[in-house]
Amino acid sequence: xxxxxxxxxxxxxxxxxxxxxxxxxxxxxxxxxxxxxxxxxxxxxxxxxxxxxxxxxxxxxxxxxxxxxxxxxxxxxxxxxxxxxxxxxxxxxxxxxxxxxxxxxxxxxxxxxxxxxxxxxxxxxxxxxxxxxxxxxxxxxxxxxxxxxxxxxxxxxxxxxxxxxxxxxxxxxxxxxxxxxxxxxxxxxxxxxxxxxxxxxxxxxxxxxxxxxxxxxxxxxxxxxxxxxxxxxxxxxxxxxxxxxxxxxxxxxxxxxxxxxxxxxxxxxxxxxxxxxxxxxxxxxxxxxxxxxxxxxxxxxxxxxxxxx
Amino acid sequence: xxxxxxxxxxxxxxxxxxxxxxxxxxxxxxxxxxxxxxxxxxxxxxxxxxxxxxxxxxxxxxxxxxxxxxxxxxxxxxxxxxxxxxxxxxxxxxxxxxxxxxxxxxxxxxxxxxxxxxxxxxxxxxxxxxxxxxxxxxxxxxxxxxxxxxxxxxxxxxxxxxxxxxxxxxxxxxxxxxxxxxxxxxxxxxxxxxxxxxxxxxxxxxxxxxxxxxxxxxxxxxxxxxxxxxxxxxxxxxxxxxxxxxxxxxxxxxxxxxxxxxxxxxxxxxxxxxxxxxxxxxxxxxxxxxx
Numbered sequence: 001x002x003x004x005x006x007x008x009x010x011x012x013x014x015x016x017x018x019x020x021x022x023x024x025x026x027x028x029x030x031x032x033x034x035x036x037x038x039x040x041x042x043x044x045x046x047x048x049x050x051x052x053x054x055x056x057x058x059x060x061x062x063x064x065x066x067x068x069x070x071x072x073x074x075x076x077x078x079x080x081x082x083x084x085x086x087x088x089x090x091x092x093x094x095x096x097x098x099x100x101x102x103x104x105x106x107x108x109x110x111x112x113x114x115x116x117x118x119x120x121x122x123x124x125x126x127x128x129x130x131x132x133x134x135x136x137x138x139x140x141x142x143x144x145x146x147x148x149x150x151x152x153x154x155x156x157x158x159x160x161x162x163x164x165x166x167x168x169x170x171x172x173x174x175x176x177x178x179x180x181x182x183x184x185x186x187x188x189x190x191x192x193x194x195x196x197x198x199x200x201x202x203x204x205x206x207x208x209x210x211x212x213x214x215x216x217x218x219x220x221x222x223x224x225x226x227x228x229x230x231x232x233x234x235x236x237x238x239x240x241x242x243x244x245x246x247x248x249x250x251x252x253x254x255x256x257x258x259x260x261x262x263x264x265x266x267x268x269x270x271x272x273x274x275x276x277x278x279x280x281x282x283x284x285x286x287x288x289x290x291x292x293x294x295x296x297x298x299x300x301x302x303x304x305x306x307x308x309x
Numbered sequence: 310x311x312x313x314x315x316x317x318x319x320x321x322x323x324x325x326x327x328x329x330x331x332x333x334x335x336x337x338x339x340x341x342x343x344x345x346x347x348x349x350x351x352x353x354x355x356x357x358x359x360x361x362x363x364x365x366x367x368x369x370x371x372x373x374x375x376x377x378x379x380x381x382x383x384x385x386x387x388x389x390x391x392x393x394x395x396x397x398x399x400x401x402x403x404x405x406x407x408x409x410x411x412x413x414x415x416x417x418x419x420x421x422x423x424x425x426x427x428x429x430x431x432x433x434x435x436x437x438x439x440x441x442x443x444x445x446x447x448x449x450x451x452x453x454x455x456x457x458x459x460x461x462x463x464x465x466x467x468x469x470x471x472x473x474x475x476x477x478x479x480x481x482x483x484x485x486x487x488x489x490x491x492x493x494x495x496x497x498x499x500x501x502x503x504x505x506x507x508x509x510x511x512x513x514x515x516x517x518x519x520x521x522x523x524x525x526x527x528x529x530x531x532x533x534x535x536x537x538x539x540x541x542x543x544x545x546x547x548x549x550x551x552x553x554x555x556x557x558x559x560x561x562x563x564x565x566x567x568x569x570x571x572x573x574x575x576x577x578x579x580x581x582x583x584x585x586x587x588x589x590x591x592x593x594x595x596x597x598x599x600x
Binding site: 298302 | 367
């Protein structure tokens, strides 16, 4: 396996080398980001930015080509053009749905296709089939692969296996963007989250992502903060910018703005764009759109007047 | 120890989503008796409290409408049971607020209980009585049924302070709607005490929400909020009616006025089953037969 790995990405992470996380402070600090007052034009700009960072997601057994086409249409133009709302960053679908999304979006779409792979959501499959899945999904036209780490290996202490699998997946992706899902809801402690973030970044992930959305708790502010700080420290150490994607559980505009504040105050403006920061969400977009229309029109909105989420 | 003791006075909170809340604005108003005496403080709702009430009412109405008609009926009957049990508290509240005699207040509370029982009975009957099977020329079984419209805002009149409120809200919620009541500006205390009784009945949180404060401040937002489906206005105020009708003209929200005199609420006119039809929508289905 090791011959697959470029020498500069040799696995160097050890638990002792990764700083521990102060649970009380990280939770206090994360809570403080929700208390900023963001109003009127700043709010409107923030909400539009949040839409542009959304990976519009549908990950269900009942997904159909029609549902995926609907989602793509919504991602391209989330609402009436008069509100000047940008396109979403991507649609996020299962591998079997990628070809339908590509057919609908065409080759020059502003909306990327992200596909979950590597035995999503559990990751409890042999590496060989995981890599084959990744290669086929890329061949079908995915722009981004959202892989899950092997939590079984991670929690059993076999960090090298986790590293090797990520590195092998990166290689299978080729130039395709790789997001690494840590599934923080199953990692139990912040220290584990920090360590898993380090492993994912060193093994070649372009993005680190909190959750599959299938496990509760999914993305939380403190867990995202731990990961953002890992990204910051990795950038200071190597000069490499890793992206961040909280996913699952982010449903309201207020939460989305709090996340944007957290990114700005932890990583700065360089990360405040869809290339470096994403929301993985299905219902968030509609709440943000309702807030945008409220901001423009002045009256409170109702879900009856918006497309299905 | 001295016998001197400070009264422990209550600030009456609002009832939203099954919780007793203060206004998010932190504002409050004095509730005065008919003689002008300062009784207690009430919350002064802001537009954001209205928004929060709608957010609480929306999921509540989804769950409430899905319950069986029989169960909704039982729960309304349970509310009547709780009201009977706590009648003395409400009698005292009505008497000290509006200045009516204890006897008159007792009559009002008793009638309110009877009204709840009356409308509880309609819950599993309105669909049969107001729905229809329609004769059509094609081979279809064609039927029309009433369905709840969603979230209804109720503007309660000043007097009678309790029985009007109950007579307005019961025909709205018995079909599966949820209600956001804006209590009387003049005599809000009986409505807020009624909320404390509702909280101990089996009514799911958010099905009835009670706000207190100044009507004029909330009216434009009630009219323009796109997630409020209907308004039942028994305020009796011409300015209120104009403000609301102007507002709903742009979004075609359902708007109904109830014009009953203080005395009318105590008569049969105050328990009109046709009121149920003001907050339901009729849906017609064509079911193919014989093919």
